[in-house]
Amino acid sequence: MSKISVNGKGNSKEIIATKAAMLFRSRGYSSCTMRQLAESMDIEAPSLYNHIGSKSELLVNICFSVAREFNRHMEELELLRISGIEKIENLIRFHIRIMIRRHNEVYVSNHEWKQLPDPHLALFLQQRRLYENKMVQILRTAIRKKEISPIEPYIAVLTILSAVRGVETWQRHKKGITPRKLEDNMTQHLLNGLIHSNGH
Amino acid sequence: MSKISVNGKGNSKEIIATKAAMLFRSRGYSSCTMRQLAESMDIEAPSLYNHIGSKSELLVNICFSVAREFNRHMEELELLRISGIEKIENLIRFHIRIMIRRHNEVYVSNHEWKQLPDPHLALFLQQRRLYENKMVQILRTAIRKKEISPIEPYIAVLTILSAVRGVETWQRHKKGITPRKLEDNMTQHLLNGLIHSNGH
DNA sequence: TCAAAAAACTAATAAGCGTTAGTTTTGCAG
DNA sequence: CTGCAAAACTAACGCTTATTAGTTTTTTGA
Structure with a gap:
């Protein structure tokens, strides 16, 4: 799997934040899972924790x-x-x-x-x-x-x-x-x- | 544990619905659990299912x-x-x-x-x-x-x-x-x- | 008073959650 | 080309979730 930061613009943290805002909006914060967030950028959920805290x-x-x-x-x-x-x-x-x-x-x-x-x-x-x-x-x-x-x-x-x-x-x-x-x-x-x- | 319908007004279903609206409002639907809802009327969660479907x-x-x-x-x-x-x-x-x-x-x-x-x-x-x-x-x-x-x-x-x-x-x-x-x-x-x- | 029905209980299930640990892959600098 | 750090992976943990099954208690109605 390739790195996410090379695809979109900005560093990984910013890309995750942007995707998170999109997903939290459309499904609601509590209903949105880390696995869904990860899937939206074609990585596995645990990989997110290389970039964010929680x-x-x-x-x-x-x-x-x-x-x-x-x-x-x-x-x-x-x-x-x-x-x-x-x-x-x-x-x-x-x-x-x-x-x-x-x-x-x-x-x-x-x-x-x-x-x-x-x-x-x-x-x-x-x-x-x-x-x-x-x-x-x-x-x-x-x-x-x-x-x-x-x-x-x-x-x-x-x-x-x-x-x-x-x-x-x-x-x-x-x-x-x-x-x-x-x-x-x-x-x-x-x-x-x-x-x-x-x-x- | 006594029945919930004898405490408040209306039948059990209505009481649950009222409490649910209150709890869903204050904590959000997804963040509110059936255990919390049950606790708010002093019964155990599975007992709710004698009155509601889901x-x-x-x-x-x-x-x-x-x-x-x-x-x-x-x-x-x-x-x-x-x-x-x-x-x-x-x-x-x-x-x-x-x-x-x-x-x-x-x-x-x-x-x-x-x-x-x-x-x-x-x-x-x-x-x-x-x-x-x-x-x-x-x-x-x-x-x-x-x-x-x-x-x-x-x-x-x-x-x-x-x-x-x-x-x-x-x-x-x-x-x-x-x-x-x-x-x-x-x-x-x-x-x-x-x-x-x-x-x- | 006593059976039947309603509604509580305990125990348990399968699924899903965020997150951690440990390992492998990737990609850039020298 | 190679080594190292960054970032991906798999496996798994401990917890929580809604819900079901089976049993016991409570209430109701004749």
Whole structure:
């Protein structure tokens, strides 16, 4: 059997990580076996352990790699001198783009974080709580400055973060719906809902 | 060991189904074992098989029970003589309420349907596709009658159906956010986004 | 009160899991 | 060409899994 790293691009570890994200997404982390993962790259299961430490390590890397990208973007966003509404639009569009660009990884991170081993689970949840709080704060400020209508910020964040996850189930083949159109339509829907809400 | 049906309400099968939904939700279907399920009602695992056929049967019942409720509501809605926008609002509110009332079951149905055994998986997907198509049709009509702004109906359905799933992660303890407030805010956000979108 | 039915139990099965140990093959550097 | 490290292999371990078989206990109904 030939080495796996000569076939695809990148080193073996990266190739395994990519295949793992694909398989974890399509079958679920717990239902996917190391033998299936190995078979997907035409080697035997024990050979994987020349490159990785454990199955759960793969999940940890996926989840925190995604989290890191979101956190980094949030930090950059906080430095920008733009209006609150522009920040929100920026966030929505960023989420949609990441969901398209890193489809498998984001899906796994969203669906399988519960399977993270301690203490990674606790850390993951803490980071997510922090991220959500930052979004709530952005919304709260925008409301105070009357950029958007008065709405419960926490609920708006819940709505936005859940809505963008719809990209997961986006059927590319539905005719005429390009990634760009998806992004524009969804952003418009979510943003206008904030602007024109009659807060009654 | 005493019978389980004398403790809780309903017959044994219903009690098991309820406990299963709870456990499948909190740990995931594949990660939850029959021993854990049995332990949660203080019996041994093999005793479960006096009441149920298999583990997967439990999942099938949960998923299709939820699907049936959504489908029935859709059929009733189609008979109503109300505006398109009222139909959409009705749907959004119904989804949010079901997500609260049948929290565990809807969560499991949304997260674990991939684990359904054939041919149930195929049937489930077919029903969901049908349901989505009906929603798309409602939106399409509303656009034609200029009740809502021109938007790609498929994307709007994606956005709405994903957004309402945010109720899954709703933290009841966040102060001052009652179920009613959650429903009103989210509905308003999603609905106004449809009405005031400048289709540019 | 007592038999029959329902539902619990214990013991065990076969299959599958992640992972380890030890060995052989592969491929690159000298 | 050759030697060495990297990475594949086979075999197997210890555990867990859903589920079955067979038996005992509990509840029910006449």
